[in-house]
Amino acid sequence: MTALIRWLGMLVLACFAQAATAADPAALYGQHCAACHGADRLGGMGPALLPESLERLRDSELDTVLRDGRAATQMPAFGATLAPPDLHGLARWLRSAPADAPQWSADAIRASHVVTHAPGTLPARPAFSADPQNLFVVVEAGSHHMTVLDGDRLAPVHRFATRFALHGGPKFSRDGRYVYMASRDGWVSKYDLWNLAYVAEIRVGINTRNVAVSDDGRWVLAGNTLPRTLVLLHAEDLSVARVIDVRGRNGDASRVSAVYDAAPRHSFIAALKDIAEVWEIPYADAAGRPLASLAPRAIVLDDVLDDFFFDQPYRHILGASRGGGGQVIDLDQRRKVASLALGGMPHLGSGITWQRDGREVMASPDLGQGRITVIDMQDWHTVTTVPTNGPGFFLRSHERTPYAWADAMMSPRRDTLQVIDKQSLRVVGSVTPSPGRTAAHVEFTRDGRYALVSLMERDGAIVIYDAATLQEVKRIPMDKPIGKYNVFNKTTRSAGTSH
Ligand code: HEC
Known part of the structure; x- marks a missing residue:
């Protein structure tokens, strides 16, 4: 009897559920979303909506976007048009991959290429009086803008719109004239900082990690997660040189996790996410002579x-x-040469190095614990771990400052940066730009005198500190400034920052 009642109950529930989720998400998408986000979900005037594109959006945030839209953008609110079960079904459907893997062929890449200023047509000198070597670019993720900041006057020179969801870590040409940016949805843009103008753009993929620029200024390499490719571009105008399928020795395809310019080696390095390989792509020989292939x-x-x-x-x-x-890994011997006793979840990607007691040390934050790990770069032993307020993401310094700055972004103390003495390896101070609000990512002026901290909120700011006294000097309002990059420190590969 109870079994029968339970069965009947389940039948009623099943019918109800079916009635409530009547609408097919694919059909809803075609009707309400495809015009802006593309019938294939690869994006249009709105961003791409594939599972890879939405990785950083929490489920609750996705529900909110669909229901309420995004203020001051073209994204409409659907809370009044579509019933909650339809919205929920749509959100879940967006998290699933299309039956046919999305394609982005070399032809599609070429067709997206736009050159707004042909090489050689803009003046080869800055259109402003600021020191072009001490400019910063600030990536403002809130409303997808970039600000160009004069590092001497500590004031903005210019602000312009970027592609949707630009990655942190734009790259400069060695002379500092051009900045190359990559967006989540695969757009690579080349911008002339001296003339404050875009010069070329191309869409290299559907989901892209980052770009690297060769030290000789000839090449830009983009690493994609979708499709599984590396795309080599001519730096001059971003035209396509080659699309390289990323497949391991066993034939398995891999996403690219990042690409780097190994300038002293005259090569690019590609880190791969799904196969146990690292790729090196030399672009010049040992004497610096360009390689043809x-x-x-x-x-x-x-x-x-x-x-x-x-x-x-x-x-x-x-x-x-x-x-x-x-x-x-020793790149010359092309093999593993030592193990590191790290433990935890070190964030090596934001490691920095300096000299201590005549030896080079490397330090990096930990994504899981409040500590900075310091490693000896000669014999790879762990020198010490410096306890901090909480797990952090970035560690930054400069050749001309005695301190390294660490955030605790993944902890309740996300509002405070701690300042570590690079010789005593002790925390000697801290700054809290705005209590309760996330502060992280430090970059120094060219001379190391000022430290620029991001208040990473929608109504955020760049907060500038005297790097010696830790006194606040100035704050400049910014819309979620996720990162800032100084031309001189990046192009000279300062040991105090990632390159
Ligand atoms: C009139 C054009 C338009 C329509 C129609 C539209 N969108 Fe959007 N959508 C946008 C734009 C533009 C953005 C980017 C907003 C911003 O700058 O944050 C966006 C953003 C989004 C985002 C957030 C993406 C991210 O990574 O932050 C989601 C999710 C989304 N839309 C889903 C949908 C769905 C589902 C529909 C249909 C029910 C839809 N959109 C209909 C234009 C549109």
């Missing part, structure tokens, strides 16, 4: 490496694997 060479590893640090000469990679544990 840029062919990847795989270095086979024991483990997939998730996170990477290079020493200053780009001889060694310090890598952390997913299961924890770290290793040192």
